[in-house]
Amino acid sequence: MTAVTTTKDRIYQPSDLAGNHRKTFIAEALDSQARLRSTDGESLIMMREARLEHVAAVRDHAVAYLTLDMALRRPRKQRRPGDYGPWAFLDAFEDEDIEEFQQEVNDAIVLAASGRDHSPVERLLHEWRMSAETLSDPVAREILDGRSSDEDWVEVEDAAEPHETPQNEG
Structure with missing residues (x-):
């Protein structure tokens, strides 16, 4: 029995990004993630930030x-x-x-x-x-x-109320 490879399982090569597969790579990355094998063999993942x-x-x-x-x-x-x-x-x-x-x-x-x-x-x-x-x-x-x-609290008078002050008669 032969295994079927889907585009989600695909690992792109750097040369694919210069060719026709660039749009597919970006579409996969936008959808979920896309894998890229670097020139030194590392597997890289691209996805939405x-x-x-x-x-x-x-x-x-x-x-x-x-x-x-x-x-x-x-x-x-x-x-x-x-x-x-x-x-x-x-x-x-x-x-x-x-x-x-x-x-x-x-x-x-x-x-x-x-x-x-x-x-x-x-x-x-x-x-x-x-x-x-x-x-x-x-x-x-x-x-x-x-x-x-x-009972633990006391009421405080409102300091904002104006107080009566004697007027200077003169």
């Missing part, structure tokens, strides 16, 4: 996820913010919240890896970073944790 950036972003998120997973294998008291890698902001959260984040980011990374859009991962990270920033404020954390009540 946006696709390469997407693949790199998914890779970076996957590595960050694995770093988080390794950090969570240690007891909380043994972890430092740097143990979370690029997601050091997670140190502001309790372990239950970090586990919720881990599940959400796992789902987002899997979704991003199956397509060409990693922006849902970026949005999720942004939302969690904003929450971590809020929790890093001790007063905000007390309010959110319910450790503060209305």
Whole structure:
């Protein structure tokens, strides 16, 4: 039985780029990727830059996820913010919240890896970073944790209200 070679399996030679196959090579690169064998025997890939950036972003998120997973294998008291890698902001959260984040980011990374859009991962990270920033404020954390009540606060007069000043009679 003879194997059928499709154009996707084709490896172009530098001489092909000077001839009629140049348009096919570029079309394949635009569609997905095109392979070129350099004169020294190296295999090179040409693809859309946006696709390469997407693949790199998914890779970076996957590595960050694995770093988080390794950090969570240690007891909380043994972890430092740097143990979370690029997601050091997670140190502001309790372990239950970090586990919720881990599940959400796992789902987002899997979704991003199956397509060409990693922006849902970026949005999720942004939302969690904003929450971590809020929790890093001790007063905000007390309010959110319910450790503060209305009795802990006093009303302040509005300094913008004009005060009566005596007029110079004269």
